[in-house]
Amino acid sequence: MSTGIVILIVAVIVVVAVGLGRRLRRRAANDGVDSFRRQIDALSPEARKPTVDQVKSAERSNGDERADGSDVA
Amino acid sequence: MARDLAIDLGTANTLVYMKGRGIVLNEPSVIALNRQTGEVLATGREAWQMIGRTPGYIVAVRPLRGGAITDFEITERMIRLLLQRVGVSRFTRPKVVICVPSAITEVERRAVTDAARRAGAADANLIEQPMAAAIGADLPIDEPVGNMVIDIGGGTSETAVISLGGIVALEAVRVGSFDIDAAIQNYVRREHGIAIGERTAEEIKVAIGSAYPTLDENQAEVRGRDLMTGLPKTVLLTPEEVRFATEDVISSIVASVVRCLSKAPPELSQDFLVRGMYLVGGGGLLRGLAERIERETKVPVKMSNVPLEAVVLGAGHVIEHYEALKNMFMGARR
Numbered sequence A: 001m002s003t004g005i006v007i008l009i010v011a012v013i014v015v016v017a018v019g020l021g022r023r024l025r026r027r028a029a030n031d032g033v034d035s036f037r038r039q040i041d042a043l044s045p046e047a048r049k050p051t052v053d054q055v056k057s058a059e060r061s062n063g064d065e066r067a068d069g070s071d072v073a
Numbered sequence B: 001m002a003r004d005l006a007i008d009l010g011t012a013n014t015l016v017y018m019k020g021r022g023i024v025l026n027e028p029s030v031i032a033l034n035r036q037t038g039e040v041l042a043t044g045r046e047a048w049q050m051i052g053r054t055p056g057y058i059v060a061v062r063p064l065r066g067g068a069i070t071d072f073e074i075t076e077r078m079i080r081l082l083l084q085r086v087g088v089s090r091f092t093r094p095k096v097v098i099c100v101p102s103a104i105t106e107v108e109r110r111a112v113t114d115a116a117r118r119a120g121a122a123d124a125n126l127i128e129q130p131m132a133a134a135i136g137a138d139l140p141i142d143e144p145v146g147n148m149v150i151d152i153g154g155g156t157s158e159t160a161v162i163s164l165g166g167i168v169a170l171e172a173v174r175v176g177s178f179d180i181d182a183a184i185q186n187y188v189r190r191e192h193g194i195a196i197g198e199r200t201a202e203e204i205k206v207a208i209g210s211a212y213p214t215l216d217e218n219q220a221e222v223r224g225r226d227l228m229t230g231l232p233k234t235v236l237l238t239p240e241e242v243r244f245a246t247e248d249v250i251s252s253i254v255a256s257v258v259r260c261l262s263k264a265p266p267e268l269s270q271d272f273l274v275r276g277m278y279l280v281g282g283g284g285l286l287r288g289l290a291e292r293i294e295r296e297t298k299v300p301v302k303m304s305n306v307p308l309e310a311v312v313l314g315a316g317h318v319i320e321h322y323e324a325l326k327n328m329f330m331g332a333r334r
Helices: A002-042 A045-062 B044-048 B072-085 B106-118 B129-136 B177-192 B198-208 B239-263 B266-275 B289-297 B310-320 B322-328
Strands: B005-009 B013-018 B022-028 B031-034 B040-043 B058-061 B095-100 B123-128 B147-152 B157-163 B166-173 B220-226 B232-237 B277-280 B301-303
Touching: A002 B322, A045 B022, A045 B310, B005 B072, B005 B310, B013 B072, B013 B310, B022 B044, B022 B072, B022 B310, B031 B044, B031 B072, B040 B044, B040 B072, B072 B106, B095 B106, B095 B129, B095 B310, B106 B123, B123 B129, B123 B310, B129 B147, B129 B157, B129 B166, B129 B277, B129 B310, B147 B239, B147 B266, B157 B239, B166 B239, B177 B198, B177 B220, B177 B232, B177 B239, B198 B220, B198 B239, B239 B289, B277 B289, B289 B301, B310 B322
Parallel strands: B005 B095, B095 B123, B147 B277, B277 B301
Antiparallel strands: B005 B013, B013 B022, B031 B040, B031 B058, B147 B157, B157 B166, B220 B232
């Protein structure tokens, strides 16, 4: 009787573990795809535009402050 | 709450990008110290103006050479002071992304991240300069096409082929625009018998330096100290002389570009013929360099719209999209 219960418990644990493992593996695979997609999207020209625009507008408001004291005749 | 920062810790200049604000600092990577007490007297542009003009007790130094830290303690102090200038304090510890040459060693990487952490960063991650430059130069690196970027800095020259957000081929040499200055200094000393400082050599390079004959070629009057008499002396220097003096350095940079081209997969190689290669970095501004590379590789070379800021702009974009782009940090990819 007790042996049957132990086998049942072990079987349930194995089934649950296999199910969990499969789900985790699938999620990890999807994570790779999602993270690569997010990376590529973040590198798109549309995503980069605000960064460049921000710097351009800051440059416009500050004026060109680059100075170099070159004085070779 | 501190705003996160991107730092282009270059051999020549240090640029800082603040998240949400843009470029907030652009100064030479120079620090002036009191030789006796070790006290910092100036950093950035103020210290740069002191190079070669200091009394015995002051020393103005560049703590980075060839893109690597040569003096850890001084670099840490310089980074700390620069971060203080952009509002980083003991209580506001930002996340920091630092651009470094791709060829630096593991020990050098650790030196940079340790210096940034000790200087007040909560977390410091590194990104390769050519990758940051390609992002900042607005190349379509999100597409499966060959993008080639040549970043010529003060101490390093790096060429990279980038596609789909990753580096496909890379070639780096520890030679940059400071080596061009040094070559001019040596030539003037050897051929004209006068000693000139590194700032004067840089001024000669900017005034008449070129990697390929140009239409407007003017001579330059160079003033220095006569090595025989010790008296001030003026000599005339021609652009041909400067080209001859810097030929070895230029050849070495061009050769590294050729090596990188030869490493690129054929599918991407054909893209370069149509799309060209992009030059960034202060060294890329040398007259005739684009023409020289174009002539030797038979691939069109274009100048980036933001040659001096491309690297920090790219790193700034990474700090703006930190979670999405953290896979691009050095050591994050496996």
